[in-house]
Amino acid sequence: MEESIKLHYIVPGDDFTRAGAASGDVKRTLKELGVSPAVIRNVSIAMYEGEINMVIHANGGEIDVEITGEDIIMTLRDEGPGIENVELAMKEGYSTAPDNIRTLGFGAGMGLPNIKKYTDEFSIDTELGVGTTLNLRVHIQ
Template sequence: MRIKMKLHYEVDGDNFLVAGEASGAVKRTLKQIGIDAAIIRKIAISMYEAEMNMVIHADGGEIDVEITSEKVKIVLKDRGPGIPNIDLAMKEGYSTASHEIRELGFGAGMGLPNMKKYSDDLKITSEVGVGTTVQLVVFLH
């Protein structure tokens, strides 16, 4: 079966009421086309973490998802403050989330480490004052 699909989502910054809707929609789409549940779980977790980072740390952004027979590629571009030190941000438990965000149950410093853990390929580019682009790839085989 040959699959080729492109999806696009806009993410609002600071809007926790709709946070996670894009990753939920992708999860439902992958179920509908018959992707293995274990692979869907990897994609859903890594994309949700990235989407939540856009809501928590940036003023939202855009998500482009490309689904093929071989892989799912997710590119998330935000309009946030950027990440000054990506290596530091990748450390489990490191977070720049505010006290208010932590009180909501977010900002534990596991977003980027979980993206790395649950994706087959992770690329992060960031420019301070401009924003961050995260590319996640999960192979289907």
């Protein structure tokens, strides 16, 4: 791949049923590009968890995806409440999601740990009252 491919998505915050549409689109794009199934799965799961987080915690946000010959770089940006304690949020099983989210199958405290698990590079920029940005990278080879 000589030139990188850039994709941009707006994740609406008010429709839980549509959460994951952007991740599904990226998955289909990577498939068409012939990226290996294992890499596609890692990217899709990490992005999907991020997308769900945006809907649960931040009333939506925006996602930029850049596909180069070597990496898939995802930037997930929201203007939500920010994460008070990143170290705690990274612990499996820790969740601040409301109970109604658990009835929908999420809020088990696995979101950020899963995102970290499925990416090669992972960082969080967060500020209370301002928002959160996740910077994710998955190597293609």
